[in-house]
Amino acid sequence: MAVVRQLMGLPISVxxxxxxxxxAEQVFQWLHEVDLRFSPFREDSEVTRLGRGELRANEISGDLRHVLSLCETYEQRSGGxxxxxxxxxxxxxxxxxKGWAVQRASSMLREMGLRRFCINAGGDVVTAGEPTDGQPWRVGIRHPDxxxxxxxxxxxxxxxxxTSAAYERGHHIIDGRTGLPALGLLSMTVYAADLTTADATATAAFAMGADGPEWAAAQPGCMVHAVDSRYRVFVSPELPVLG
Incomplete structure (x- = not known):
């Protein structure tokens, strides 16, 4: 059974x-709640209200406090x-x-007793088990052009x-060290045990530019596939690439 909905500004399939x-409906209900609470584009979201100074740090939810803590961690790890x-x-x-919310959805399904599923949020994917016995879930990495x-x-x-890339939304990822669009990479894919780690690491590595693939590959539990602006490909030897 596969269901697709448009949420958080992108197609999400379960x-x-x-x-x-x-x-599947419980997954979509959770992600809808996350969008209402965390979207920076909603005037009444918790994130927007905190950004405007309407909420103090001790007034925000535990979930937002956790997300902001993760942001601080990856800012430090990536050197800004x-x-x-x-x-x-x-x-x-x-x-x-996004990665945190979809990973939480995966944990929800596991708590319900499910062991075989795949959630795809606009190309960022978390899987459990196998779709059929003896076969892994097949996750494609798009050509950047x-x-x-x-x-x-x-x-x-x-x-x-x-995967973080420029092919869908242009050079929207900013290098926080310069305030300018990150231009050193065309695509940056990270494989990890959980989507929170994979998504945050891919974004931070893309923002780092040419130094990103080596940095990402050195992060605990991460393997990478990256294409730089000169079309050179960096692949971790242990990455589970199918022949």
Whole structure:
């Protein structure tokens, strides 16, 4: 059973092999709640209200406090290339929120007893088990110049894959050290055990530019596939690329 909905400004699919429609609906309900609370584009969201100074740090939810803590962690790890609050811009923790929220949805399904599913949030994917016995979930990495071609296909079991790139939204990722668009990479894909780690690491690495792939590959539990602006490809030897 696979269901697709438009949420958080992108298509989200829930493919469940050992559950029911109600399980997918609970995922979408959670992600809708996250969008209402965390979107920097909603005037009444918790994130927007905090950014405007209407909420104090001791008045925000535990979830937002956790997300902001993750933002601080990746800002420190990336040497400031990743930032949730850039000079002259509103607070925007979206680079952490999506991966965190979808990973939480995966945990919800596991708590319900499901063991075979895949959630795909605009190309950022978290998986559990296998779709059929003996076969991994197949996760494609898009060619940075051609949406009809793949540069690689990963075989994923109980893992997550996230990609940051310029091909969908242009150079929207900013290098927090300079305040300018990050230009050194065309795509940055990270494979990790959970989507929170994969998504945050991919975004931070893309913001770092040419130094990003090596930095990301050195992060605990992370493997990478990256294409730089000169079309050179960096691949971790252990990455589960299918032949």
């Amino acid at each position: 493919d469940i092999r050992d559950g029911e429609l109600r399980h 290339a990743f930032k949730a609050r850039l000079p002259g811009r509103h607070l925007d923790p979206n680079a952490i929120v 051609n949406g009809t071609q793949l540069t690689a296909v990963l075989g994923v079991r109980d893992g997550a894959v996230a």
